[in-house]
Amino acid sequence: TQLLEQSPQFLSIQEGENLTVYCNSSSVFSSLQWYRQEPGEGPVLLVTVVTGGEVKKLKRLTFQFGDARKDSSLHITAAQPGDTGLYLCAGQNTGNQFYFGTGTSLTVIP
Amino acid sequence: KAGVTQTPRYLIKTRGQQVTLSCSPISGHRSVSWYQQTPGQGLQFLFEYFSETQRNKGNFPGRFSGRQFSNSRSEMNVSTLELGDSALYLCASSFYPSAGVEKLFFGSGTQLSVL
Numbered sequence: 293t294q295l296l297e298q299s300p301q302f303l304s305i306q307e308g309e310n311l312t313v314y315c316n317s318s319s320v321f322s323s324l325q326w327y328r329q330e331p332g333e334g335p336v337l338l339v340t341v342v343t344g345g346e347v348k349k350l351k352r353l354t355f356q357f358g359d360a361r362k363d364s365s366l367h368i369t370a371a372q373p374g375d376t377g378l379y380l381c382a383g384q385n386t387g388n389q390f391y392f393g394t395g396t397s398l399t400v401i402p
Numbered sequence: 403k404a405g406v407t408q409t410p411r412y413l414i415k416t417r418g419q420q421v422t423l424s425c426s427p428i429s430g431h432r433s434v435s436w437y438q439q440t441p442g443q444g445l446q447f448l449f450e451y452f453s454e455t456q457r458n459k460g461n462f463p464g465r466f467s468g469r470q471f472s473n474s475r476s477e478m479n480v481s482t483l484e485l486g487d488s489a490l491y492l493c494a495s496s497f498y499p500s501a502g503v504e505k506l507f508f509g510s511g512t513q514l515s516v517l
C-alpha cells in the first residue's frame with residue numbers, strides 16, 4: 293500500500309494569513325496532483341506536478357514536488373474564505389493507479 | 403460539456419440489502435474509477451474500468467463489484483450491506499490513454515447510509 297500522509301489534518305486561520313500543507317510518502321510517484329473538495333461535492337483538480345523539484349504557481353497557490361518525487365507541499369498566500377475546503381494530494385504510480393492522501397481540512401475565517 | 407453524473411445522490415439502506423450505484427462519465431472519457439470516502443479512512447480506491455475491463459482493483463472485499471458498459475457508463479454494486487459501508491461513493495472519469503498525465507474528473511458522489 294502506498295500511503296500519503298498529509299499534515300496538518302485540520303487548519304483554521306484568519307483571512308490574509310499564509311499557510312502550508314504537506315504531503316509525504318515513502319513511495320516514489322510518477323506524478324502528484326492536488327485536489328480541493330467542498331462539502332457535498334467531489335474533488336476538483338488544482339494542479340499536476342511531474343518533475344522532481346518542480347514548482348507551479350496558480351494565483352495565490354504555490355505547489356512544489358520534492359526532488360525525490362516522494363513528497364509535495366501546497367502554500368497559500370493571503371488566504372481568503374473562498375479557499376476553505378478539503379485539500380487532497382494524490383500520487384499516481386507507474387501502474388496508473390492513484391493513491392490519495394489523508395486530507396487537510398482548511399477553514400479561513402473572515 | 404457535461405460533467406460526471408452520479409445517481410442517485412442519496413441512498414438509505416438497511417443491513418443485508420444490496421445497492422447499485424451509477425456513473426456516467428464525461429463524453430469521450432473511457433476510464434471510470436470508483437472511490438469510497440469516509441471521515442476516518444479518507445478516499446480509498448475501489449476499482450477502475452477501461453473499455454469494459456477492470457484494469458485495477460483496490461483492497462475491498464468481494465461484496466464490492468462493478469462493471470462498465472460499451473458506452474463507458476459504469477455501475478458499482480455492494481451486496482450484503484454492513485454498517486461500515488456507509489460512505490460517500492465517488493466516481494471519477496478520465497481520458498485514458500492520454501498524451502500526458504492522467505487527470506481525474508469527479509462526480510458529486512452518492513451518499514450511502516446503511517441503517
